[in-house]
Amino acid sequence: MESITVETYRVKTFRLLLPLWQPFRPGMHYDVRLTAPDGYQAQRSYSIATGPETRNVVDLTVETIEGGEVSPYFHDIVEVGDQVEVRGPIGGPFTWDGSMGGPLLLIGGGSGIVPLMSMLRHRNSTACLVPTLLLYSSRSPGNVIYSDELDALSAAGNGFEVEHTFTRKIPDGWNGFARRVDVEMISEVSDRLGIIGRAFICGPEGFVETAANALVNAGIASERIRTERFGPIGTR
Amino acid sequence: MEGNVAVLSRGFSGFRRPQPPREIPEGQYYETGFPVLTYGPTERVSQSDWKFTIDLGEGGFKSWTWDDLMAMPQTDIHTDIHCVTKWSMLDSDWKGVDLDVFFEQAGLGENIAGDYLMIRSFGGYTTNLPVADVRGGKAYIVHEFGGEPITQEHGGPVRMIVPHLYFWKSAKWVESIRFMDEDAPGFWEANGYHMYGDPWKEQRYWGD
Numbered sequence: 001m002e003s004i005t006v007e008t009y010r011v012k013t014f015r016l017l018l019p020l021w022q023p024f025r026p027g028m029h030y031d032v033r034l035t036a037p038d039g040y041q042a043q044r045s046y047s048i049a050t051g052p053e054t055r056n057v058v059d060l061t062v063e064t065i066e067g068g069e070v071s072p073y074f075h076d077i078v079e080v081g082d083q084v085e086v087r088g089p090i091g092g093p094f095t096w097d098g099s100m101g102g103p104l105l106l107i108g109g110g111s112g113i114v115p116l117m118s119m120l121r122h123r124n125s126t127a128c129l130v131p132t133l134l135l136y137s138s139r140s141p142g143n144v145i146y147s148d149e150l151d152a153l154s155a156a157g158n159g160f161e162v163e164h165t166f167t168r169k170i171p172d173g174w175n176g177f178a179r180r181v182d183v184e185m186i187s188e189v190s191d192r193l194g195i196i197g198r199a200f201i202c203g204p205e206g207f208v209e210t211a212a213n214a215l216v217n218a219g220i221a222s223e224r225i226r227t228e229r230f231g232p233i234g235t236r
Numbered sequence: 237m238e239g240n241v242a243v244l245s246r247g248f249s250g251f252r253r254p255q256p257p258r259e260i261p262e263g264q265y266y267e268t269g270f271p272v273l274t275y276g277p278t279e280r281v282s283q284s285d286w287k288f289t290i291d292l293g294e295g296g297f298k299s300w301t302w303d304d305l306m307a308m309p310q311t312d313i314h315t316d317i318h319c320v321t322k323w324s325m326l327d328s329d330w331k332g333v334d335l336d337v338f339f340e341q342a343g344l345g346e347n348i349a350g351d352y353l354m355i356r357s358f359g360g361y362t363t364n365l366p367v368a369d370v371r372g373g374k375a376y377i378v379h380e381f382g383g384e385p386i387t388q389e390h391g392g393p394v395r396m397i398v399p400h401l402y403f404w405k406s407a408k409w410v411e412s413i414r415f416m417d418e419d420a421p422g423f424w425e426a427n428g429y430h431m432y433g434d435p436w437k438e439q440r441y442w443g444d
Contacts, residue, residue, distance in 0.1 A: 033263070035242040040250035043263040043322050069250070069265065077247040085243040090441060092427030093275040205272050209389060212277035222277050222359060229272055 001082045002057060007145045011111060012075055013049060013061045016084060021056045024048060026118035027095035027200065027228075030060060030088030034070060044070040047114040047202075047228075048089065049146075051121035052097075058089075061145065063111040094200065094228045097122060102130035102197040105190065107211045109137045109181070109203025113145050115228065116202060120160065124153055133193045134162045137181050137207065140169035163189055181207060186214035196220050202228040260316070260324040261435040267323035270381075272389045275423075279359040279409040283393045286358075288377065290342050291414035293349050298342040305379065305394065308333045308341075313376055315399040317406075318435035330397055332378030335370045350415035354422060355396060358409040363422035364431065365398065365405060367415070374400060377410060402433040402440070 002017040016030075029045045049059040064075040078084065096104065096119045104123075106116040113136055123132060138144045144164065154162045165177030165185065177185055190196055199220060201211045208229045215225050256266035283302040290298050300308075313330040339348065348367055355363050369375065375398045379386060386392030391408025398405045404424045425431050430439040438444060 033242070034245040034248045034250070036248050036250035037244065038250075039242075041242065041263060042248075042250055042265065045321060073245070073248055082246055083243050084245070087441075090428055093423075205389075209272070209278065216277045216280075222279070225277050227274060227276055229274070231269075231271060 001078055001080050001084060003080060004078070007061060008143050010143070011061060011063045011145050013059050014074060014078065014084075015057050015059050016086060017057050018086075021058070022089060024052050024058075024089035025091070025095035025097055026051055026122040027115045027226075028089040028091035028118075029115070030058065030086045031090060032060070032070060033085045033087070034073060035085070042069045045090070047118065049114050049117050049121075051118055051123075051125050053122065053125035061111065061114045061117075094202070094226045096198060096200060098126050098128040098130060100198060102132060103193050103195055104130050104132040105193055105196050105199040105215075106132065106134040107136075107181070107186075107199065107201040107203070108134065109207035110139075110143070111145065112201075112203030112207070112228070112230070114202075116200060117146055117149075119200065120150075120153060123160070124156070124158075127158075129159050130197075131193060132160045133189055134160070135165065135181065135185070135189050135211075136162060137165045137167060137203070139167055141166065141171050142169075161192075181211050181214075183210075183214045183217070186211055187218060190215070190218055190220075196224065199225045200227075201225065204231050205229045256324070256326060258326070260326070261318055262438050263322060263440075264318055264324040264435065265322055267325055270325055270328075270390065271319070271321075271323060273319065273321055274389070274408065275361075276359065278389050279357070280388060281358045281393060281409050286393050288338075288394065288410060289412040290338060290344075291412065292342060292344070293415065298338075300338065300341075302393065305333060305377065308337055311373075311376065313378070313397065313399075315397070317397075317399055317403050319403040320429065320433070320435075320440050324435075329380075329382055330376065330378040331380035331383075332376045332394075332397075334373055335375040335377060335396075336372065338377065339371075348415060350417045352416040352419045354414050354416055354420065355407045355410060356412045356414070357407045358411045361407060361409070361423050363405050363407050364416070364420055364425055365401075366419070366432070369398065369401065374398065400434075402430075402435050404429060405433055 003015040005013040046060040049061040
């Protein structure tokens with residue numbers, strides 16, 4: 001563990017220095033395996049937050065889940081210098097790189113932003129100009145992960161825009177979206193992008209279902225839409 | 237996670253989750269919900285649009301409609317499900333038709349051409365299986381989960397289940413079967429997942 005960065009009160013980024021760093025496609029994940037002294041093991045998958053241009057290390061951004069088994073271990077116990085067993089990179093369908101073109105619509109809910117951030121960082125590092133719009137749903141401004149970096153990326157004027165929506169706490173004077181993602185919102189951001197070449201949606205199940213159905217109903221071919229869903233954890 | 241040499245995780249005790257009522261495969265956790273995992277949007281297939289076809293080779297096909305499916309001998313299946321994304325759902329109840337019944341009605345009996353088959357779903361998903369793994373009460377074409385019609389997100393109206401393998405082998409929105417002389421990768425198998433996928437051997441990815 002090379003470094004640990006606090007992103008929000010529920011989310012931290014863990015930078016792992018890998019003995020054998022391998023190239024990957026933005027959107028891929030690593031499997032993490034924890035082993036207790038009695039041999040008990042727990043495994044989970046976490047998306048890579050860095051782009052493939054950042055070599056030797058990968059960032060895994062992890063939201064802590066109350067009563068969870070692996071994420072609270074990362075949040076509460078892991079320290080810089082610890083060994084963590086990982087395997088990857090893994091994944092294929094939920095990946096994008098500049099060669100796939102666009103325009104690119106990214107829709108993230110909560111920590112569903114993480115694999116999308118890898119795509120955005122790759123896009124920026126490679127000076128890729130594919131028109132890209134991120135619709136990012138958070139509970140409140142305080143829950144926005146990578147907030148400053150997203151602001152900087154969208155201010156760069158290279159064809160990337162971010163549109164936030166807040167579902168619980170709305171800042172004073174906010175005139176953007178202030179509700180859960182719905183058909184009208186998807187339609188509005190889709191229209192702004194014009195043609196949608198590729199869409200990637202990542203977040204909780206209900207969120208992804210709503211967004212994906214809205215795109216299908218708007219006439220976007222299913223093959224152009226990729227999804228990654230998380231939850232439920234019925235017994236924590 | 238190469239080999240079996242585990243790195244001890246400093247300060248990790250485990251056992252913070254409720255333990256499953258019986259042993260589950262290594263690396264799995266006990267999940268009482270039923271997560272949805274699909275790489276794309278949910279396919280919308282109505283009962284009247286649903287049709288299941290076996291490619292008999294040499295231009296021959298045998299197909300079944302929803303009504304045909306309902307008229308076939310039904311089996312209640314009580315089984316555990318193990319997903320490669322680490323969750324295991326225990327004691328799930330399904331209702332449907334043993335794949336052997338389809339083979340019989342197609343006149344195939346023991347005379348199946350090829351040792352492997354490719355399952356295809358509405359929407360284009362594919363997954364490969366050895367024929368031996370879908371015979372003798374190991375694979376079913378199902379339309380009920382927990383006593384209710386299978387929801388669209390979970391592969392309804394009709395999906396396949398092959399519970400002894402990781403759940404990506406259990407195709408949602410199942411559409412057709414074709415036999416193959418040699419094994420060939422389906423969708424996930426071409427994207428890094430294991431060709432066979434036995435959860436008890438932890439055959440998750442290429443090289444396992």
